[in-house]
Amino acid sequence: MSKLIEMENVKKTYKLGDTEVHALQGVNLTISRGEFISIVGPSGSGKSTLMHIIGCLDVPTSGEYHLQQRDVGEMNDDELADIRKELIGFVFQDFYLMPDVSAWYNVSLPMIYNRIPPKARKERAVQLLDNVGLYHRIYHLPNQLSGGERQRVTIARALANNPEIILADEPTGNLDSKIGEEIMKIFYRLHEEGKTVILVTHEHYVADQAERKVHLKDGMIEFEE
């Protein structure tokens, strides 16, 4: 399998007032295309920061990050936006859906930024919602949906531009375990369909379903299993 993500001695330092916070202190991580990987660790271990950097929402303070053999550190804001648009689909713990538009419109939003024509946009949004079992909910507003349904809309939105990587930050954090398992099934299916799925979580039963587990502690990779 070809290498998708290559990180070498990635460090990230924040300034909080006068003190410096070393969120990542030299991470070396390689992820191949099609892997199903989970990143686990206690809060404050730097897993959110790592996810932000993998997702090109943030750039490392030092170290090298290559995504598809391209140096992310060299990219400007617009190129990073293009990467997020085309290569990465985000699934957030708190869903982050637009409250005043329907499920299908939420799913179609990334396609708007990708300049997909309106008709194709809606067709694909409906198809994606159907794939996660929400065909009967396409016209519902987010607040008319249950937590599990909302997370499925978020997953559909993440898939809108057919990205290589699905990046999920505590995707089951706000759901009860039964619903959480259903969501995990979807991720597993996506993995089987060839997507690279990266989960960030602190719940071990979630992390265990991945093929590979990366343990993070104090901004460094403690061990892998």
Added chain:
Amino acid sequence: MDRGFLAESVRSALEAIKTNKLRSLLTTLGIIIGVTTVIAVISVITGLKQQVASSFSSLGANVLYVQKFPWVMGGGGIDWWKIRQRRDIGMQEVRALKEYGSAFKYVAPQISNRFEVKRGDKKASGVSIDGTTEDFPEIMNQRVKLGRFLSADDIQYRKDVCVLGNDVATTLFPDENPIGKNVRINGRLFTVIGLLEELGEMMGQSMDNVAIIPYTTMSKFTGIRRSITIAVLTEDEEEAREEIRWILRRTRKVKEDEEDDFSINSAGALTKQFNQLTKALFIIMIGIAGISLVVGGIGIMNIMLVSVTERTREIGVRKAIGAKSSEILGQFLLESVMICLVGGVIGVLLGFSLTKLISLAGKIPFGMPIWGILLGFGFSFVTGVFFGFYPARKAAALSPVEALRYE
């Protein structure tokens, strides 16, 4: 800008306006007031100009009016007391102009008074009685539609004949031909010899509530108590003006170092004065409108900053799913422009209604030029772009991570 993205930005802006209806409305108040002022002022002035232009045209082009008092009191330095001290203008001046003048075609005196005109038990009150000569219709471009106008004989022999304006004729002779019939003007018996064509209104007053009689007859039965008007039809106004000055100064023995003791009035000078007045009014009102647009613009900026803060998370999500900074900038700029344009539309509608009201109440013709409306929209558009830019840039510059973390 892509159409899908534009549509999404419009939708999002409308949503934001809809969610905060009252806030948006209050925000646009400055814009509304500004645009309303611009539209109303432009429209009312346009209407007034139309009216003044049509009114002044009935005063006659190329007609000079020699009078004791000026129509236009502009330029300062005019001593009203001195003007009151001027000697009256009388028939002597008319004769001098007729005798020595070469730069004009017709000269006629106009001695005006207001009397009641009666026929049997019917009466027309407040009729403007003009004593003049046979040349009057040439100067005033007046036509007789029935019968004839005054003749030289009527003037010379001080005949008791009159030509009636349309209003007087219809009041006194509702269903008969007035020619040859008698009427009483201020108690004196006159024979109607002609009817004038209608002239319409000027400054809200009918120009047809008139009766014209020989000036000789007029002076016989009322005397010439007041200063008269001399109407002069010219070919070249400036040349004629100089000649009239020269003749009158000699006739009235004005010393070389003294100012003219008479005034030469014309519609042109009046229009000029009016235009100066409206220009000043324009500048003042545009100033007021400008101030309220700036105040409104600051309001827009304020509310857009609030909106950007409130929607920080949304901005983060949009960036996470692939929105470029320029697209976020465009979205928020569009939102502020749309708020301003909503204000612009309300302003145009209010300005329209206000103008309509003023035109109804003041009997001014309703004139609302397209460019005024465009100016109103243009103003609000520019305000939206100018004052929306800073908040929009702030939104665009947000880091995706910090925006997503924002609580």
